[in-house]
Amino acid sequence: MMRAxxxxxxxxxxxxxxxxxxxxxxxxxxxxxxxFTESPSRSLCPWKGIARYYTLTIxxxxxxxxxxxxxxxxxxxxxxxxxxxxxxxxxxxxTREPKPTRRG
Numbered sequence: 001m002m003r004a005x006x007x008x009x010x011x012x013x014x015x016x017x018x019x020x021x022x023x024x025x026x027x028x029x030x031x032x033x034x035x036f037t038e039s040p041s042r043s044l045c046p047w048k049g050i051a052r053y054y055t056l057t058i059x060x061x062x063x064x065x066x067x068x069x070x071x072x073x074x075x076x077x078x079x080x081x082x083x084x085x086x087x088x089x090x091x092x093x094x095t096r097e098p099k100p101t102r103r104g
Contacts, residue, residue: 003094004026014030025083048077
């Protein structure tokens with residue numbers, strides 16, 4: 001199980017993430033939404049597209065723009081659409097579970 005932790009609180013948890021450029025991207029349904037607030041910040045990656053950000057708030061502490069995602073990624077990055085990656089003190093830990101194998 002993979003976890004994203006900030007200030008001792010698990011803010012996202014998933015059996016698998018999608019790894020791109022050394023970052024683990026968590027599926028949107030794995031986020032503990034109560035800690036996330038949309039940020040007005042944006043940035044541009046030449047091959048992934050425009051990133052949007054979330055600010056984290058836990059126990060009154062704020063971590064601005066600590067998470068990012070691509071709501072409309074370029075075709076090359078479509079596999080991470082709406083998946084969320086972290087930085088700025090957020091620790092990603094755990095072991096990715098293997099993908100289920102297809103039978104038949």
